Amino acid sequence: MRVIYSTIWYLLVPFLLLRYWWKGRTLPAYRQRLAERFCLDRMPSLPVDIWLHTVSLGEVIAATPLVDELLRLQKRILITTMTPTGAERVARQFGDQVTHRYVPHELPLTLRRFFKTFKPRMGIIFETEIWPNMIHYATEAGVPLVLFNARLSERSMRSYKKAASFFKPYLNQFQGIYAQGQEDAQRFIELGAEPGRVSVLGNIKFDLETKHVNADIFWQLKTRWGSERTVVVIASTHENEEELILSHLKQLQQAIPQVVLVVVPRHPERFPKVIQLARQMGFNTGQRSDLGSIQPDNEVVVIDSTGELLACYQIADYAFVGGSFVPVGGHNVLEPIAMDVPVFSGPQTHNFKMIMAALVAEKAVKVVDNAHELMDGLARLHANPGERAELIQNASNVLNANRGAVARYVAVVKECLGE
Structure with a gap:
């Protein structure tokens, strides 16, 4: 099944490029650093302690207290985002204290190169990002993955349930799924996550700090x-x-x-x-x-x-x-x-x-x-x-x-x- 999934992604590449070009009409940043999304740029040989994936601006803001604490512990951090607004926030918030890249697409060769280059000691995926190839190739590279601040709305669960047999093995490749609340934890279990992998640690969003805000x-x-x-x-x-x-x-x-x-x-x-x-x-x-x-x-x-x-x-x-x-x-x-x-x-x-x-x-x-x-x-x-x-x-x-x-x-x- 994953072979079919990967093949579909390769077939989608021309459409992805067209999408970035189209979005770039109003947001030029979408046309910049395109090679990163396919790991075709000159990637630095820069092993990191922690790879943190956050989708966009909101998730970067929510994850900021966690990143601040990890930087205090002198961890080398790579943050990936999908959107330019997320990238801009990372640059503004952390500067050269962290490395930022756009997250690679679900292409096997791309993901293999990503993990081979950065060799993260662990990967943190923030909230709800269940990408089968990302999870598979992280596991293949020996990178333990955790899902932090995990949430799964009723609507999202219904969508995932339509292909539950496909997603279940990938959920159980996470070393741990740490949910915001009991309802979220239960939904992950209903989706197929082993109960022993799921626990509730609370919502990081309550730990928001405002000391960095320059108004x-x-x-x-x-x-x-x-x-x-x-x-x-x-x-x-x-x-x-x-x-x-x-x-x-x-x-x-x-x-x-x-x-x-x-x-x-x-x-x-x-x-x-x-x-x-x-x-x-x-x-x-x-x-x-x-x-x-x-x-x-x-x-x-x-x-x-x-x-x-x-x-x-x-x-x-x-x-x-x-x-x-x-x-x-x-x-x-x-x-x-x-x-x-x-x-x-x-x-x-x-x-x-x-x-x-x-x-x-x-x-x-x-x-x-x-x-x-x-x-x-x-x-x-x-x-x-x-x-x-x-x-x-x-x-x-x-x-x-x-x-x-x-x-x-x-x-x-x-x-x-x-x-």
């Missing part, structure tokens, strides 16, 4: 707007969410006349479209890439840059985390909470089910069904400083009560490395 440019922008402006960050938005929210901005302006909406689209290729949308709807709109457009009377500002969401939260009075008014499953609400920002979310948060359950139980997040409720909720909270302070405190309590997972994951790393 100087955003404090300058806030100064330009004036201290009387109320900043609402609309974060990680997807198709249709911006229009839903902007169509109700007038409602919020009636309650909070000095409000400015800072919109941070999730995907860079959508930046121009969102800027155009806001201007077509008649709002005085600035954009991060053109500081001259940032004026005291801005109603909307679009952050058309990557890797700066945490810095945006530093100047926020309130935040709405997107991907939750559309069936995406939400994004990380713990990021604004770590900045002491009161958080609103839509109802579609299945990718963060346990985190949201913990927050809702402690009245630490506001869940709204639509944009009208969002604006109404923002207005009500703004008019009640005591309730706002209570929401922030409740969220901080939940965050602090769940910290500590990084230490448990580091203990697993030490055990894998025989230390």
Whole structure:
């Protein structure tokens, strides 16, 4: 079966190249470092202690406390990502403290060269990346693999179950599957993982640190707007969410006349479209890439840059985390909470089910069904400083009560490395 799988991947190569070319029209970074994805570049002979695979920007941010601790232990680390936004974040966060490459595709010759070159003493795959050839050739090269901060949503499990007999052997090539919570652990077992390989270590996302965040440019922008402006960050938005929210901005302006909406689209290729949308709807709109457009009377500002969401939260009075008014499953609400920002979310948060359950139980997040409720909720909270302070405190309590997972994951790393 794996032979057929590998053959399909080789047949897909022309389409992969076409895809990178197509995405590169709006994001030139997709056309750069292409050879890395096939291990056809001049690869450095650079053995590492730990290879860490994170898919994109969100996973890199989530893994940062773990990487910081491993660097403190003087480990040589190779980080792979799939997306340029992830690559940019690695470079910005860690510089030359780590090596970064794009993850190789599921091609046997490519993967063999990757593991032969870097010779990692262990591999950490973050969250849910079950790539059969990657797992097979890591095992063939004698690289022990672990799945860290493992999660498996109900939707993902249903997809994997359609080919459960194919994926089961690869799940059991992991030395350990360390899940965020009991539900995730149980789903991996239902998918075919041996129970003895699966355990719960908690969610690293609760250990988010904000000490590295440089928000100087955003404090300058806030100064330009004036201290009387109320900043609402609309974060990680997807198709249709911006229009839903902007169509109700007038409602919020009636309650909070000095409000400015800072919109941070999730995907860079959508930046121009969102800027155009806001201007077509008649709002005085600035954009991060053109500081001259940032004026005291801005109603909307679009952050058309990557890797700066945490810095945006530093100047926020309130935040709405997107991907939750559309069936995406939400994004990380713990990021604004770590900045002491009161958080609103839509109802579609299945990718963060346990985190949201913990927050809702402690009245630490506001869940709204639509944009009208969002604006109404923002207005009500703004008019009640005591309730706002209570929401922030409740969220901080939940965050602090769940910290500590990084230490448990580091203990697993030490055990894998025989230390």
